[in-house]
Amino acid sequence: MASWYLETGKTDGDIVVSSRIRLARNIKGIPFETKATDKQKQEILEKVKYITPSIGYGLQYFAMKDMDDVTKMSLVEKHLISPEMALRKDQENIGILLNKEENICIMLNEEDHLRMQVFSAGLELQNTMQLAIEIEEKMDEMLSFSCSREYGYLTACPTNVGTGLRASVMVHLPALKLTGNISKILHIVNNFGMTIRGVYGEDTKSQGDMYQISNNQTLGITEKEIISNLENITKKVVEQERLARKYLRKDPIELENRVYRSFGILRYASKINSEEAEDLLSDVKLGTDLGIIEELTDSKVKELELYLKPANLQKRVGKALTGFERDLERAKVVKQIIG
Amino acid sequence: MASWYLETGKTDGDIVVSSRIRLARNIKGIPFETKATDKQKQEILEKVKYITPSIGYGLQYFAMKDMDDVTKMSLVEKHLISPEMALRKDQENIGILLNKEENICIMLNEEDHLRMQVFSAGLELQNTMQLAIEIEEKMDEMLSFSCSREYGYLTACPTNVGTGLRASVMVHLPALKLTGNISKILHIVNNFGMTIRGVYGEDTKSQGDMYQISNNQTLGITEKEIISNLENITKKVVEQERLARKYLRKDPIELENRVYRSFGILRYASKINSEEAEDLLSDVKLGTDLGIIEELTDSKVKELELYLKPANLQKRVGKALTGFERDLERAKVVKQIIG
Numbered sequence: 089m090a091s092w093y094l095e096t097g098k099t100d101g102d103i104v105v106s107s108r109i110r111l112a113r114n115i116k117g118i119p120f121e122t123k124a125t126d127k128q129k130q131e132i133l134e135k136v137k138y139i140t141p142s143i144g145y146g147l148q149y150f151a152m153k154d155m156d157d158v159t160k161m162s163l164v165e166k167h168l169i170s171p172e173m174a175l176r177k178d179q180e181n182i183g184i185l186l187n188k189e190e191n192i193c194i195m196l197n198e199e200d201h202l203r204m205q206v207f208s209a210g211l212e213l214q215n216t217m218q219l220a221i222e223i224e225e226k227m228d229e230m231l232s233f234s235c236s237r238e239y240g241y242l243t244a245c246p247t248n249v250g251t252g253l254r255a256s257v258m259v260h261l262p263a264l265k266l267t268g269n270i271s272k273i274l275h276i277v278n279n280f281g282m283t284i285r286g287v288y289g290e291d292t293k294s295q296g297d298m299y300q301i302s303n304n305q306t307l308g309i310t311e312k313e314i315i316s317n318l319e320n321i322t323k324k325v326v327e328q329e330r331l332a333r334k335y336l337r338k339d340p341i342e343l344e345n346r347v348y349r350s351f352g353i354l355r356y357a358s359k360i361n362s363e364e365a366e367d368l369l370s371d372v373k374l375g376t377d378l379g380i381i382e383e384l385t386d387s388k389v390k391e392l393e394l395y396l397k398p399a400n401l402q403k404r405v406g407k408a409l410t411g412f413e414r415d416l417e418r419a420k421v422v423k424q425i426i427g
Numbered sequence: 428m429a430s431w432y433l434e435t436g437k438t439d440g441d442i443v444v445s446s447r448i449r450l451a452r453n454i455k456g457i458p459f460e461t462k463a464t465d466k467q468k469q470e471i472l473e474k475v476k477y478i479t480p481s482i483g484y485g486l487q488y489f490a491m492k493d494m495d496d497v498t499k500m501s502l503v504e505k506h507l508i509s510p511e512m513a514l515r516k517d518q519e520n521i522g523i524l525l526n527k528e529e530n531i532c533i534m535l536n537e538e539d540h541l542r543m544q545v546f547s548a549g550l551e552l553q554n555t556m557q558l559a560i561e562i563e564e565k566m567d568e569m570l571s572f573s574c575s576r577e578y579g580y581l582t583a584c585p586t587n588v589g590t591g592l593r594a595s596v597m598v599h600l601p602a603l604k605l606t607g608n609i610s611k612i613l614h615i616v617n618n619f620g621m622t623i624r625g626v627y628g629e630d631t632k633s634q635g636d637m638y639q640i641s642n643n644q645t646l647g648i649t650e651k652e653i654i655s656n657l658e659n660i661t662k663k664v665v666e667q668e669r670l671a672r673k674y675l676r677k678d679p680i681e682l683e684n685r686v687y688r689s690f691g692i693l694r695y696a697s698k699i700n701s702e703e704a705e706d707l708l709s710d711v712k713l714g715t716d717l718g719i720i721e722e723l724t725d726s727k728v729k730e731l732e733l734y735l736k737p738a739n740l741q742k743r744v745g746k747a748l749t750g751f752e753r754d755l756e757r758a759k760v761v762k763q764i765i766g
Contacts, residue, residue: 341755345697356691358684416680 092191093166093394096386097210102377103326104211105258105298108167109220112200112243112252113233120244121197129181129197136185136196139230143223146187147194153179158408161399167258168193168205192223199244200252202227211322213255213315221311239307250307253314257322258287262297262374263332266346273328274299281305282321296366296393301325333378347375351383355426359415365396365422383426391425431530432505432733435725436549441716442665443550444597444637447506448559451539451582451591452566453573459583460536468520468536475524475535478569482562485526486533492518497747500738506597507532507544531562538583539591541566550661552594552654560650578646589646592653596661597626601636601713602671605685612667613638620644621660635705635732640664672717686714690722694765698754704735704761722765730764 097104114120115135118128137149152160152173160174169184173195176182185194195203204227206220227233234242241252248254264270277284284301286294301322303314336343350371354360360368373389375381395404396418402409405417436443453459454474457467476488491499491512499513508523512534515521524533534542543566545559566572573581580591587593603609616623623640625633640661642653675682689710693699699707712728714720734743735757741748744756 341697345758348695348697349692352691352693352695353688354691355695356687358680358687419684 092189092207092209094387094390095209096390097208097212099211100323100326101210102386103259103261103329104322105209105260106167107208107210107212107216108256108258109206109213109216110254110256111204111220111224112202112241112245112248112254113204113224113227113231114201114242114244116232116234118201121199121201122244124197126181132201133181133183133196135231136194136202139227140185142230143185143226145192145223146189147185147192148187149183149185151183152176153182156408158399158402162397162403163193165397165399166190166394167207169195170198173198192219194223200248202231202233211257211319211326213257213319213322217255217311217315247304248306251309251311251314253306253311254302255314255318256300256302257318259299259301259322259325259329260297260370260373261299261325261329262370263336264329265294265297267332267335269328269332273325277301277321277325280317280321282318284325295363297370298366333374337378343378344375344380347371347378347380351375351381354422355383357419357422360396360419360422361411361415362396362398362418365418369393369396388425388427392422395421395425431528431546431548433726433729434548435729436547436551438550439662439665440549441725442599442668443661444548444599445506446547446549446551446555447595447597448545448552448555449593449595450543450559450563451541451580451584451587451593452543452563452570453540453581453583455571455573457540460538460540461583463536465520471540472520472522472535474570475533475541478566479524481569482524482565484531484562485528486524486531487526488522488524490522491515492521495747497738497741501736501742502532504736504738505529505733506546508534509537512537531558533562539587541570541572550596550658550665552596552658552661556594556650556654586643587645590648590650590653592645592650593641594653594657595639595641596657598638598640598661598664598668599636599709599712600638600664600668601709602675603668604633604636606671606674608667608671612664616640616660616664619656619660621657623664634702636709637705672713676717682717683714683719686710686717686719690714690720693761694722696758696761699735699758699761700750700754701735701737701757704757708732708735727764731761734760734764 093106115132118124118132140147140149163169164171164174168190173182182197184196191207193205204220204224206216208216236242240250243249243252261270264273274284281304282301283304284299287298287300301318303318350368354368354372369392372381372384376384376386376389394400398414401414401418401421404421409417432445454471457463457471479486479488502508503510503513507529512521521536523535530546532544543559543563545555547555575581579589582588582591600609603612613623620643621640622643623638626637626639640657642657689707693707693711708731711720711723715723715725715728733739737753740753740757740760743760748756
């Protein structure tokens, strides 16, 4: 099972970890999630399940209620489903359509009837958008999505009305953090009508120096404009990160010292928690991307990024673990992957 | 050149890094150092140099004024000469007798006319004392040492009068530090008529958890008693350190995590200063001594301990280095030794 998130993107794949397109859609004639009855939600699931084989892409239906907690959280860690979906008390009548490569994941009865997501490694917003639209059009033909002439696609939350499009990229910005420029960048991006935030934290506090940039406007703007704006701002951020990396390389010993010490701790620790692992891994990824750390490859860094996360660690080990057990297993998995 | 300090002592050699006997002696009829003229000091050197071949042991004379600063400091780091001797402004008329194995070093015109030192790895006070006395008797025959019937050997500083004997051991006490018991131990030892102090620091602050225990009484007590008292107290300290290690082993993961993280940093750092190296090495030595760290051997740890010190690092590299250059070379030497 070749998963997209273990591959390095062709375009700026070292800094842009992933691109994501999410389209919010609702089926005509059925009330939004907040108003829909259980029966109506079941109806949505049935309709979607019925048409799934004809959509193609290897999409398969999975009911949330049939998944154990670790599996759900492993999907959250891969950003395939929202934490809200995994943690919702009532797990009846929610589910996903997912393909083997896991680059397509459609959440059903989350905030909207359908939230269609397409993922790609690297900065690939246009291709990803194209695939998302292709899927959306096929489904629209069979399901008929709720759409107003004046507003565009109607969504449960007004912030998504219009295109119903949320495009985002996940970027790794360790050099901007190390040079003390990250706050400035966050400020600028937010002023450009985009939202940038730490993927696992809030604002400037980001675990592992991972940030998500996304559009916050969906109405009165075309899909093309959204994608193009996000692509442009992402390129600017990438450029700034590259400049910061160039600056750090002016003191190659300091940089090497930093990334290799983190590598040394990560490699030899017997016990390591998730937060520390993310932070060390950020240095290690930077060192590998810059060709400083020779012991690792891109794909091993990607594996580490995935399997050091709590739920995916447990999926790999094949059993549920306590926090303490996870910290021990995490150290073992590091050794397995580094080799 | 097999040096004693690269070997592990047979008796408690993991904890007792070294045993040292130092005998202060002055030649009859020549004033103490503080009162002796340059000419008299020259006379001492000439007398000693003259008899050196007949003493044996491969002893050779080295004038301090002929040594460069790095060489002098490398001898200080090996504890073969006192820092005072190396740093003294007037380097005329001082010198040492040293053998190839460097287990015998006789300082000439330091505080006393002769300070005869014999070293051994491990807890070997009796054997070391025996060798010291053997050398002392040979020299006494030829030089005739100043001795009073009432007080014993006369020395420049009254604290050495009597036996003129300073016996000491260097012990590695990381577990007593980690368990928070080191202050208590220092207090007890000092109350037993012994002096214990950090080898590179003061009181409880010891770089690398190395401590020196020595007798502070030289008068009104026989050599045998001094040796036996020091041996007994050292055995008690060793016992306490072993108990503390046993206690630490109750949480094997915590211990392994600590020593292996230090190993990881030491192994992969690109730049490392002397203090940090000593501290990391203390963990690494503990881990190796307890059989936790498998990547190292006793003798490699001994090599690291010697060559990470500033002057011996420069001796190994073969040239004088600035502080910054030393921090880089130190990291390289670690990699060379660990392999």
